[in-house]
Amino acid sequence: MASSSTPSTTKQWVLANRPTAAPILSGDDATFKLQEASLPALKDGQILGKVLYFSNDTGLRNFIQSTVAEERFYVPMVPLGSPMRSGIIAEVVASASDKFKVGDNVLDFHLGAWSEYVVLEAANSQPLAPLPAGLSATHFLGALGASGLAAYSGLHFAAQTKPEHTVVISAAAGATGNMAIQIAAKLIGAKRVIGIAGSDEKCAWVKKLGAHECLNYKSPTFAADLKAATPDEVDVYFDNAGGEILDLMLTRMKKGGEIAVCGAVSTYNSGQPTVLRNWFEVVSMRINIRGFIMLDYMDKVPAILGELIGAIADGRIVLQDAETIVEARIEEQPEVWMRLFSGGNQGKLITKLII
Amino acid sequence: MASSSTPSTTKQWVLANRPTAAPILSGDDATFKLQEASLPALKDGQILGKVLYFSNDTGLRNFIQSTVAEERFYVPMVPLGSPMRSGIIAEVVASASDKFKVGDNVLDFHLGAWSEYVVLEAANSQPLAPLPAGLSATHFLGALGASGLAAYSGLHFAAQTKPEHTVVISAAAGATGNMAIQIAAKLIGAKRVIGIAGSDEKCAWVKKLGAHECLNYKSPTFAADLKAATPDEVDVYFDNAGGEILDLMLTRMKKGGEIAVCGAVSTYNSGQPTVLRNWFEVVSMRINIRGFIMLDYMDKVPAILGELIGAIADGRIVLQDAETIVEARIEEQPEVWMRLFSGGNQGKLITKLII
Numbered sequence: 001m002a003s004s005s006t007p008s009t010t011k012q013w014v015l016a017n018r019p020t021a022a023p024i025l026s027g028d029d030a031t032f033k034l035q036e037a038s039l040p041a042l043k044d045g046q047i048l049g050k051v052l053y054f055s056n057d058t059g060l061r062n063f064i065q066s067t068v069a070e071e072r073f074y075v076p077m078v079p080l081g082s083p084m085r086s087g088i089i090a091e092v093v094a095s096a097s098d099k100f101k102v103g104d105n106v107l108d109f110h111l112g113a114w115s116e117y118v119v120l121e122a123a124n125s126q127p128l129a130p131l132p133a134g135l136s137a138t139h140f141l142g143a144l145g146a147s148g149l150a151a152y153s154g155l156h157f158a159a160q161t162k163p164e165h166t167v168v169i170s171a172a173a174g175a176t177g178n179m180a181i182q183i184a185a186k187l188i189g190a191k192r193v194i195g196i197a198g199s200d201e202k203c204a205w206v207k208k209l210g211a212h213e214c215l216n217y218k219s220p221t222f223a224a225d226l227k228a229a230t231p232d233e234v235d236v237y238f239d240n241a242g243g244e245i246l247d248l249m250l251t252r253m254k255k256g257g258e259i260a261v262c263g264a265v266s267t268y269n270s271g272q273p274t275v276l277r278n279w280f281e282v283v284s285m286r287i288n289i290r291g292f293i294m295l296d297y298m299d300k301v302p303a304i305l306g307e308l309i310g311a312i313a314d315g316r317i318v319l320q321d322a323e324t325i326v327e328a329r330i331e332e333q334p335e336v337w338m339r340l341f342s343g344g345n346q347g348k349l350i351t352k353l354i355i
Numbered sequence: 356m357a358s359s360s361t362p363s364t365t366k367q368w369v370l371a372n373r374p375t376a377a378p379i380l381s382g383d384d385a386t387f388k389l390q391e392a393s394l395p396a397l398k399d400g401q402i403l404g405k406v407l408y409f410s411n412d413t414g415l416r417n418f419i420q421s422t423v424a425e426e427r428f429y430v431p432m433v434p435l436g437s438p439m440r441s442g443i444i445a446e447v448v449a450s451a452s453d454k455f456k457v458g459d460n461v462l463d464f465h466l467g468a469w470s471e472y473v474v475l476e477a478a479n480s481q482p483l484a485p486l487p488a489g490l491s492a493t494h495f496l497g498a499l500g501a502s503g504l505a506a507y508s509g510l511h512f513a514a515q516t517k518p519e520h521t522v523v524i525s526a527a528a529g530a531t532g533n534m535a536i537q538i539a540a541k542l543i544g545a546k547r548v549i550g551i552a553g554s555d556e557k558c559a560w561v562k563k564l565g566a567h568e569c570l571n572y573k574s575p576t577f578a579a580d581l582k583a584a585t586p587d588e589v590d591v592y593f594d595n596a597g598g599e600i601l602d603l604m605l606t607r608m609k610k611g612g613e614i615a616v617c618g619a620v621s622t623y624n625s626g627q628p629t630v631l632r633n634w635f636e637v638v639s640m641r642i643n644i645r646g647f648i649m650l651d652y653m654d655k656v657p658a659i660l661g662e663l664i665g666a667i668a669d670g671r672i673v674l675q676d677a678e679t680i681v682e683a684r685i686e687e688q689p690e691v692w693m694r695l696f697s698g699g700n701q702g703k704l705i706t707k708l709i710i
Contacts, residue, residue, distance in 0.1 A: 067632055068639045069606065242634060251424065261637050274634035277422055279597060282616050282646035284423045289644035291637035 006048060006094045009038050011330045012115035013084045018065040021271030022341070025334050031064065032084060032114070032334050039117055042096040047125065049090025049106060049118050054351040055141035056337045057175070060086065061268040074293050087141055088112030089128070090120070097122030107140050114333050116355050132313040136323070142348025143312075143319050144305060147175035149294040150262055151183055151238075152304050158260035158292035159236040166192040166232060168249065170217075171240035171265060173202035174340075175348035178209055178322050180238050185210030186316040187307070190236075194229050196245060198343040205321060205346060217241075223248055236260065242267045243274055250278040250287065259289045269341055322347035329354050361403060361449045366685045367392050367470035368439045373420040376626030377696070380689050386419065387439055387469070387689050394472055397451040402480065404445025404461060404473050409706040410496035411692045412530070415441065416623040429648050442496050443467030444483070445475070452477030462495050469688050471710050487668040491678070497703025498667075498674050499660060502530035504649040505617055506538055506593075507659050513615035513647035514591040521547040521587055523604065525572075526595035526620060528557035529695075530703035533564055533677050535593050540565030541671040542662070545591075549584050551600060553698040560676060560701060572596075578603055591615065597622045598629055605633040608642045616646040624696055677702035684709050 016033035017024070023031035042048060062068070063078050063085060070077050078085055087109045092100045099122040100106060110124040128137045131144075142148065154176075155161040167184045171177040172195030185193040195206035195214035203214035213229045215222060226248060233254035239246055242264025253259065267274055281287060297304075311317040324345040326336050336351045371388035372379070378386040397403060417423070418433050418440060425432050433440055445467070447459045454477040455461060465479040483492045486499075497503065510516040522539045526532040527550030540548040550561035550569035558569035568584045570577060581603060588609035594601055597619020608614065622629055636642060652659075666672040679700040681691050691706045 062635065062639075066639070067635050072606070072636065072640055074639050247628075251427070263638060264635055267634070273602075273630045273632040275628045275630055277628040279622070279629035280417065280422050280619055281427065282644065283618060283648065284417075284421075284429050284646070285427055286646045286648060286651065287644075288646075289637065289642075291639070291641045291643075293638065293641060296641065 007039060007117055009036050010115050010117035011035070012037050012113060013330070013333060014082060015064050015078045015080055015084055018080065019269075020065070022269040023061070023064070023334070023338065025338065034331060037083075037115070039119060042094060042119065044096055045122050046096050047092050047100050047106070047120050047122050048094035049088070049108070049120050049125075050093045050355065051088050051090045051112075051116055051118060051353050052105065053089040053138055053141060054114065054333060054336075054353060055087030055145065056340055056345075056349040056351060057087070057146070058263060058265045058268065058340050060084075060337070074295065083113035083115055086112050086114055087145065088118065089137060089141065090118060093117070095122070099123070100125065100127070105137065109146070114330070116330050116353070132309060135312065135319060138323060138325065138348075138350050139319055141350055142175045143179055143317070143322055144308060146294060147348055148179040148308060149297070149301060149304060150176045151179035152308070153294045153297045154238050154260040154262050154292055155180060155183055155188065155236070157297055158290045159238065159258040161188050161190060161236045163189045163191065165190045165235035166194070166230060166254075167236045167238065168194045168196065168230070168234050168252070169238040169240070170196040170245050170249075172206045172211065172214060173197040173346050174240060175345075176262060177240055178206065178347050179317075181206055181209050181211050182317045184238075185212075187311055196226075196241070202343075202346060209318065217245055226252060233257070238262060240265055243270070246274070247276045247278050250276065250281040253281065253285055253287045256286050256288070259287060261289060261291045265341070323350055324348070325350045325352050327352045327354055362394060362472055364391050364393050365470050365472035366390070367468060368685070368688060369437060370419050370433045370435055370439055373435065374624075375420070377624040378416070378419070378689070378693065380693065389686060392438075392470070394474060397449060397474065399451055400477050401451050402447050402455050402461070402475050402477050403449035404443070404463070404475050404480075405448045405710065406443050406445045406467075406471055406473060406708050407460065408444040408493055408496060409469065409688060409691075409708060410442030410500065411695055411700075411704040411706060412442070412501070413618060413620045413623065413695050415439075415692070416696075429650065438468035438470055441467050441469055442500065443473065444492060444496065445473060448472070450477070454478070455480065455482070460492065464501070469685070471685050471708065487664060490667065490674060493678060493680065493703075493705050494674055496705055497530045498534055498672070498677055499663060501649060502703055503534040503663060504652070504656060504659060505531045506534035507663070508649045508652045509593050509615040509617050509647055510535060510538055510543065510591070512652055513645045514593065514613040516543050516545060516591045518544045518546065520545045520590035521549070521585060521609075522591045522593065523549045523551065523585070523589050523607070524593040524595070525551040525600050525604075527561045527566065527569060528552040528701050529595060530700075531617060532595055533561065533702050534672075536561055536564050536566050537672045539593075540567075542666055551581075551596070557698075557701060564673065572600055581607060588612070593617060595620055598625070601629070602631045602633050605631065605636040605642065608636065608640055611641045611643065614642060614644045616644060620696070678705055679703070680705045680707050682707045682709055
């Protein structure tokens with residue numbers, strides 16, 4: 001049970017207002033509010049975690065406000081006044097469960113929150129397995145967490161990517177994108193893998209990961225560059241971006257090509273609809289568009305993780321520069337998360353929480 | 356060979372200007388221009404046809420100007436200055452082919468044009484097979500032509516429609532839509548078939564064809580009506596409309612539902628892009644969107660026609676009111692065709708040409 005040093009309260013961010021465009025970080029309309037919350041006594045099966053790391057994900061934007069009605073959203077949304085959810089790694093500081101003892105580190109995607117301390121259900125928390133090559137356990141939040149699993153699921157199950165395919169991946173330097181690049185290039189061995197990213201520096205990294213080409217979408221010649229880079233058109237487009245890049249990609253798909261829609265990060269904060277000038281390409285080129293969520297492939301996760309860990313061990317997948325770790329106090333967490341939307345990360349953006 | 360009464364010239368409409376929004380029917384910017392063209396002497400294998408009927412199709416709008424680049428369009432576009440293409444039924448008035456003799460009626464989708472007389476390649480023209488129940492051969496332009504084949508292909512091959520499905524079909528009183536309603540309700544026996552059409556009169560007819568429900572999209576309560584009509588959500592959406600109806604349908608699809616995209620008639624003349632407020636539903640609800648064209652299923656056409664003709668013979672498919680036949684002179688043909696975009700037809704819109 002709890003030791004004498006166990007805290008009885010915690011600082012935590014709660015959802016104060018649903019944003020209509022970009023989240024607002026201060027003032028009366030602020031999206032989040034920092035509060036001091038009391039920590040309830042642990043019930044049987046619960047543990048108290050001291051948060052070590054937050055997983056920063058663009059998808060969280062949709063957990064707080066979405067164009068999708070709540071009953072059609074793929075997980076419960078964050079209620080107003082409730083703690084902002086987040087995947088976390090935490091150290092157990094009190095335990096009312098046989099599963100974990102004080103000092104264990106756990107992973108939790110269910111009740112993790114932007115909080116210094118969190119009460120977790122031991123049944124929903126996972127122990128941290130050792131990783132090869134001295135890799136940090138934080139990769140369980142990225143390459144070996146939802147980001148890497150989404151990359152794998154989208155390429156294999158949604159798009160059925162084959163070695164003979166030309167594959168384009170947007171947000172290629174992001175947490176999901178960099179894994180999609182590596183899986184397409186190294187695990188599937190696709191004939192041609194093309195990344196799209198937001199700077200020349202990111203593109204240099206994406207090419208180092210195995211992409212045959214990487215295009216900076218902020219370049220004034222981007223549309224022409226994309227056409228030049230895809231002379232044989234595109235079999236598979238892994239779409240993290242949505243919006244204008246999706247619209248342009250419709251003009252580059254091969255007849256019968258597959259678009260696996262993982263996200264639409266360019267639109268989450270715009271407050272604007274998706275504008276597609278090239279929708280009729282879907283008919284003319286018989287394009288297949290398939291939305292997917294890695295949660296649908298949970299039964300395959302052990303096998304996928306096995307494959308990914310094997311590829312990390314033998315050097316086909318390289319995670320050296322695939323994390324941007326930001327040390328921050330809880331007060332700074334909304335700002336850290338918002339860096340995802342201004343291109344401020346290479347690979348997975350992780351907060352190392354200073355308490 | 357040609358008889359003494361064979362004409363040496365013909366009136367015909369040529370494409371004069373590519374429209375940027377709705378086609379323009381008069382003035383300097385007119386989309387089409389009527390001209391007198393000379394008819395070349397027949398070469399071996401050619402026939403001269405006197406046009407009896409024009410098939411009016413919304414898809415022709417894309418043949419004259421499209422957001423899709425010419426090399427990515429699914430058939431050759433109409434060049435500026437060339438005759439406006441159209442499916443036709445014609446009477447052979449001169450023949451340089453063993454396949455047809457003077458007096459035969461033929462069907463041609465290859466070189467048919469908005470012309471009083473046309474030179475056709477006999478190899479590309481088809482004889483008109485007799486139809487059961489005294490049905491007019493004009494149905495080979497609609498229910499048994501590209502319209503009906505698109506309805507069948509979209510439901511069966513693109514969307515894999517099953518008896519347990521709830522199916523929604525837009526432009527349900529159109530040439531393709533009315534066949535899709537009948538195929539879904541009577542041939543597949545889908546659990547629930549819902550039409551969307553542009554008037555209460557059209558909806559009454561769509562329900563007579565077997566739809567369990569039909570919604571008038573011009574009603575101010577359309578969005579609420581659609582929600583009320585789909586309490587168990589939608590497995591298959593057969594999309595002829597695109598635009599706003601597509602956007603709304605994204606909010607009604609079942610998890611993993613299929614959208615078969617046949618066309619986007621609401622956008623062809625708008626000069627505006629497709630605006631989707633609900634794009635993220637594709638991810639959240641794992642929606643599959645599949646563009647299709649019946650040309651991809653030509654090998655299956657004989658079997659499909661056999662099934663459709665059988666269903667007409669035994670009364671499951673009813674074509675009684677599935678044609679709107681307009682008698683018109685060649686001068687009026689652009690206006691007749693344009694009625695497709697103002698809802699002026701029930702079922703297939705056919706021009707009976709008066710020469």
